[in-house]
Amino acid sequence: MKRFLIILLNFTLVFSSLAFAKKQVVEEDANEITDIRKVDKLPEFSKGLKGLNNYLKENVKYPEEAIEQGITGIVMVSFTIDKEGNIQNVKAVSTTPYEPFVEEAIRVVNAMPKWKPAIRKKQPVNVRYALPISFKLN
Numbered sequence: 554m555k556r557f558l559i560i561l562l563n564f565t566l567v568f569s570s571l572a573f574a575k576k577q578v579v580e581e582d583a584n585e586i587t588d589i590r591k592v593d594k595l596p597e598f599s600k601g602l603k604g605l606n607n608y609l610k611e612n613v614k615y616p617e618e619a620i621e622q623g624i625t626g627i628v629m630v631s632f633t634i635d636k637e638g639n640i641q642n643v644k645a646v647s648t649t650p651y652e653p654f655v656e657e658a659i660r661v662v663n664a665m666p667k668w669k670p671a672i673r674k675k676q677p678v679n680v681r682y683a684l685p686i687s688f689k690l691n
């Protein structure tokens with residue numbers, strides 16, 4: 554009887570370990586970022602490219618000090634668009650050395666509404682996306 558219980562206990566431990574490992578793989582897959590070059594359909598701002606340009610025009614606030622000093626620049630912002638279209642992990646990856654531009658670019662991207670997610674094999678996937686934000690004086 555004791556031997557049967559040990560075998561049963563080992564059997565239970567093996568299957569619970571397998572179930573845990575499977576759950577862990579599923580959770581990791583849910584957070585996996587797909588190479589944007591491998592998607593069937595690119596992510597899209599909820600109102601399209603024109604809507605994205607309008608959003609940036611309406612929401613980017615040019616720092617007053619930069620206006621007064623005639624400072625211009627471009628900030629390349631990288632972020633994840635998850636399967637639900639949410640913006641996550643916003644980072645400036647290539648920037649002008651003017652810190653207020655970097656802060657403003659990150660603020661504006663973090664405040665964006667949901668995007669339409671990228672699609673691969675008819676399923677939404679997480680992708681990294683890069684967006685240049687220009688600070689130009691007219």
